[in-house]
Amino acid sequence: MKCKKFILKNHFDGMPKKTDFKLMEEDLPPLKDGDVLFEAVFLSVDPYMRAVSSKLPIGITMIGAQVARVKESKHPDFKVGDNVVGQFGWRTHTVANPDEVVSGFGEKSRPYILPDFGDVPLSAALGVLGMPGNTAWFGLTKICKPKAGETLVVTAAAGAVGSLVGQIGKILDLKVIGFAGADDKCKMLTEELNFDYAFNYKTRDITEALKEAAPNGVDCYFDNVGGPISSAVMNEMNTFGRVACCGSISAYNADPKNPPLAPVVQNAIVLKQLSLQGFLSSRWKDCWFEGIVQNLEFIKQGKLKFKESVIKGFEKMDEAFLSMFTGDNTGKIVIEV
Numbered sequence: 001m002k003c004k005k006f007i008l009k010n011h012f013d014g015m016p017k018k019t020d021f022k023l024m025e026e027d028l029p030p031l032k033d034g035d036v037l038f039e040a041v042f043l044s045v046d047p048y049m050r051a052v053s054s055k056l057p058i059g060i061t062m063i064g065a066q067v068a069r070v071k072e073s074k075h076p077d078f079k080v081g082d083n084v085v086g087q088f089g090w091r092t093h094t095v096a097n098p099d100e101v102v103s104g105f106g107e108k109s110r111p112y113i114l115p116d117f118g119d120v121p122l123s124a125a126l127g128v129l130g131m132p133g134n135t136a137w138f139g140l141t142k143i144c145k146p147k148a149g150e151t152l153v154v155t156a157a158a159g160a161v162g163s164l165v166g167q168i169g170k171i172l173d174l175k176v177i178g179f180a181g182a183d184d185k186c187k188m189l190t191e192e193l194n195f196d197y198a199f200n201y202k203t204r205d206i207t208e209a210l211k212e213a214a215p216n217g218v219d220c221y222f223d224n225v226g227g228p229i230s231s232a233v234m235n236e237m238n239t240f241g242r243v244a245c246c247g248s249i250s251a252y253n254a255d256p257k258n259p260p261l262a263p264v265v266q267n268a269i270v271l272k273q274l275s276l277q278g279f280l281s282s283r284w285k286d287c288w289f290e291g292i293v294q295n296l297e298f299i300k301q302g303k304l305k306f307k308e309s310v311i312k313g314f315e316k317m318d319e320a321f322l323s324m325f326t327g328d329n330t331g332k333i334v335i336e337v
């Protein structure tokens with residue numbers, strides 16, 4: 001049996017291009033004792049792949065998670081028909097011993113069998129009921145530690161993580177201000193997702209927008225973008241404000257030898273006694289299902305909506321990946337095989 005896979009053909013130089021990837025076929029090995037044949041159903045593209053793959057050798061299978069179905073099994077814990085989330089990379093089929101799977105960044109990562117999501121589609125296991133959902137839930141509650149009545153700012157607010165952070169902020173009784181890169185995204189945030197304010201960072205001055213929406217200052221900042229936008233937000237923060245440093249997508253395509261310079265924020269950090277803390281969602285791997293159960297509960301209660309940009313066809317993995325950097329997605333991008 002053959003599988004299709006995408007390999008990294010060139011290291012990215014600036015914005016990733018279709019020509020940086022190659023779609024190939026590979027013969028799958030027969031199953032040994034302990035092995036399972038997984039078939040991809042939905043695949044994920046995520047911003048970290050841009051940053052991480054620059055440190056990996058050319059020719060590797062592109063890294064990442066997928067929802068896959070067990071087609072054959074010689075492992076006692078995995079049955080035919082089980083749906084799992086596994087770090088198998090950009091490939092349609094995988095033969096692997098689940099106890100030996102290693103993620104693209106070298107961590108042991110046993111595929112986990114998905115619980116019943118009820119009416120929620122399986123693709124959510126890559127978004128609201130998976131890594132981005134847990135990034136939002138744990139990152140906001142454990143790093144920003146918000147208190148009811150406080151003001152939260154979130155950037156990349158219409159994306160997979162940001163759209164959930166803002167809604168969870170509202171559930172926790174915060175005033176929520178989002179920044180996103182298009183007017184229709186901002187409209188969606190306030191009209192559908194309950195944000196109090198949303199501004200287009202491409203057309204609005206950040207400081208001016210915050211003076212209008214947060215005249216009493218910002219207490220929590222969930223930072224998905226880094227760079228000058230984040231410097232401007234930090235300058236509007238209150239004493240003892242908390243910043244959850246989640247990602248810095250504004251610089252992922254930058255030349256590492258000539259990185260972009262953002263305005264200095266040390267004055268704000270010192271004078272306002274801010275706490276900035278970086279985190280990876282994997283910090284909460286030991287209580288991973290608590291986040292999933294919590295977000296599923298919010299969905300069932302009608303308090304949390306999730307947006308997906310579903311792209312059909314494994315062959316479009318590369319295009320789906322590129323679209324994150326042009327802001328073409330709303331919510332979580334998933335590829336349906």
Ligand SMILES: NC(=O)C1=CN([C@@H]2O[C@H](COP(=O)(O)OP(=O)(O)OC[C@H]3O[C@@H](n4cnc5c(N)ncnc54)[C@H](OP(=O)(O)O)[C@@H]3O)[C@@H](O)[C@H]2O)C=CC1
Pocket residue numbers: 046047048131132135156157158159160161162179180181182185224225245246247248249250251279280281282324325326327328329330331332333
């Ligand atoms: N720490 C962790 O464990 C995790 C961190 N992350 C980080 O969270 C961030 C968001 O990820 P995710 O929700 O998956 O992705 P998104 O779904 O938010 O997609 C990326 C979005 O980023 C915005 N964007 C792209 N380029 C820029 C830029 N130059 N400046 C500002 N915004 C830009 C675009 O939206 P727009 O139209 O608004 O510009 C785009 O849609 C990333 O930085 C990612 O690395 C994600 C998961 C886990």
Ligand SMILES: CCCCCC(=O)/C=C/[C@@H]1[C@@H](C/C=C\CCCC(=O)O)[C@@H](O)C[C@H]1O
Pocket residue numbers: 047048051052105131246247248280281282
């Ligand atoms: C390298 C840029 C990462 C930016 C933040 C982000 O998107 C994180 C996502 C994590 C991802 C792990 C990503 C990188 C780990 C690199 C480890 C290393 O180099 O030692 C994965 O854990 C899912 C998200 O939590």
